[in-house]
Amino acid sequence: MTATNPLITLNNGVQIPALGLGVYQSAPEETTDAVLTALHNGYRLIDTAAAYFNEREVGEAIARSDVDRSEIFVTTKVWISDYGYDSALRAFDVSLRKLGIEQLDLWLLHQPLPSDFEKTIAAYKAAEKLLAEGRVRAIGVSNQTPKQLDELISRTGIVPAVNQIQVHPYYTQPEWRAANESHGILTQSWSPIGGSYVYRGADTNPLEDPVITALADKYAKTPAQVVLRWHLDHGFCAIPKSVKAHRIAENFDVFDFALTPDEVAAIDALDTGVRGGPDPDSLDLENAGFPIPD
Template identity: 80%
Template sequence: MITLNNGVQMPALGLGVFQSKPEETTDAVVTALECGYRLIDTAAAYFNEHEVGEGIRRAEVPRSEIFVETKLWITNYGYDSALRAFDVSLRKLSIEQLDLWLLHQPLASDFEKTIQAYKAAERLLAEGRVRAIGVSNLTPARLDELIARTGVIPAVNQIQVHPYYSQPALRAANTSHGIVTQSWSPIGGAYTYGNAEKNPLQDPVITAVAAKYGKTAAQVILRWHLDHGFAPIPKSIKPHRIAENFDVFDFVLTPTEIAAIDALDTGVRGGPDPESLTLENYGFAIPD
């Protein structure tokens, strides 16, 4: 467990459902909860909140033991529209209280709407409808601006972190504010670097550590996250992979091994720069 800056306890490792098809999501959530996971991460823009809620209902795990987090998409930024979108997400999830609500991206082209959406989140936090609030993909400068203009420091900044793109400067900014770094795309998978694909799962540094501990490369990478104090949310729909990704609590990496994996960072992002997102190029509607 990780203690957030408002005292709420959050599981250190969870299941992500980005790009999980709706028809595959429910079974993945049930499998994860039955394997021992207690955190499920989704988003309005993933179009599978309903299926996440169905998985939570089907699993034989009390709701009080499950940490549920979802995210607000940029289309619904602004104060009133954010409040309405929150209600839509809760209805889809079929829960009465959310554990963590994040702003999914900075809307750099109209950051005022980002600020107003976060103020709506602050209201929901004060009302007890959500236990913690945070952001995703905010740069250090955007974090500073948001903190200066609002009243609650985000509990979490969910960002892209894996051995080939570890964002040390952004992680340090999170730490300086007491914000937990939650890692999306934590394993890396097929990672485009220049004109080639590099896969951390095949990196000789990581596979050597895996051989030493009798673990898979994915398990070593997830352990690297945990040993750093990050909160990874690996995605899978395959039962054996879901179980494998959770079997990482019986070993720890040495400082030398952690440093060797740190050194793999390329400094090159995979995917679009969050600062490039606008309502014109990413402002798709989220159906009720």
């Protein structure tokens, strides 16, 4: 255990903070203040995406912050509308311009696009070019199944550094995590706290689970802090989202305790095997190919 945010070394030697701020569904008018608050509280990883429509606001916060750019790990993602080689390269330029930075730390393919995996491969080859040119420090994917990972790796030259997938106590994805580990790919958890989770027709929340609330009482922590500690004790990278200053600070206050192996296993056992949110394989250009404005 460390009293500060640990760094995880990716498969290309680049280091990424283990805990960061996600800005999915953060309204543009709230994003700048949220990122500034996070940086003030010690966060050094900020995760956005072209499809979140708030890259400019993330960039504004970075520019206004008194934290040196070299200390901030910035991730963004290319949306499926811009898959393909040339279009992905153009989308990267658009993202960098919106962010107002000269080099990106991590660029991810946001979805696998199984209905046109050739475009997925082409977009990843564009990422490889940008990596070779030094315009991005690491590249990876998001929501890729084990089978899709195998195909992508077999047809490209660089193993992804990261696969960002949905992981939380009610949806632990052991098979996907094992596939990532077998390739030396970091599992990065989106929706790490779980939020309001629909399971078997009922709204359930991991933060109200008796296993987690009992651990929160034991360690004098909040349920969210216990869940984030579970991610860290597994060696995942987690990117909880919030625009509330007190919650942003609370989510970062998880480095002064650790769960026991038995406690980690008890949270693992809460897995329902049921996804919250859409199946990424259901997304295609017809139903999700919305344009990303410049």
